[in-house]
């Protein structure tokens with residue numbers, strides 16, 4: 001029996017390659033930067049162009065499928081996850097990195113059916129690394145299998161997070177306090193690479209042992225989520241409970257033990273939901 005989602009995944013890899021080529025070419029030219037919700041929430045003409053290209057190339061082949069795209073939602077499209085086949089797209093994850101040519105910039109696409117991630121593709125454009133993961137079939141980087149470190153000891157872990165959400169001073173203080181708590185566990189170190197999707201791929205390939213974040217979006221998480229689980233890692237809610245793709249928060253880790261130990265340290269703050277309307 002043909003696996004129709006595998007056909008979608010093959011198409012997704014082709015489309016992601018085209019998108020990645022545009023991002024790489026744009027890095028060679030002047031980048032005009034626009035602000036979205038705040039002076040630190042950036043968007044470029046390339047984000048918008050790449051999202052349009054991805055959606056039109058997929059819609060042409062799969063006209064009945066649904067889409068949630070970062071720039072489409074910014075322009076007013078709904079962000080609701082249905083049971084139907086849904087493509088969740090971040091055309092440039094790490095836009096601030098892109099603007100500064102800081103080398104973690106990715107195109108991230110996750111594909112869900114019945115609200116479950118079937119596959120995820122993350123192309124780290126400047127590193128030229130194509131990460132792919134299909135449910136039940138493993139995770140790969142440029143075609144070679146990858147796996148998490150398997151680290152169980154938080155005190156031997158390298159932990160990733162981001163300092164994103166700065167608009168609300170109280171939340172920002174919690175973000176900084178949480179980093180301090182994790183550093184005090186102690187861990188080997190904390191890093192903020194600037195692209196949620198790349199962060200998940202770094203955990204998936206064992207270069208880091210965990211990543212946590214409150215205040216991101218489903219398009220930052222969907223592609224990388226498949227990579228982490230297929231590489232043998234875990235993905236849970238920031239509280240340590242079950243992961244919810246629309247909850248805007250997550251912990252991914254090399255082992256359940258490291259994930260739960262991080263959850264134990266973190267103070268949770270309300271960051272809304274993607275599907276809150």
Ligand code: LIP
Pocket residue numbers: 070090092093094095096162163164165194195196197216217220
């Ligand atoms: C970004 C994330 C990054 C986070 C930023 C932002 P974008 O996504 O990948 O990790 O710190 O606040 O959400 O906006 O570049 O797609």
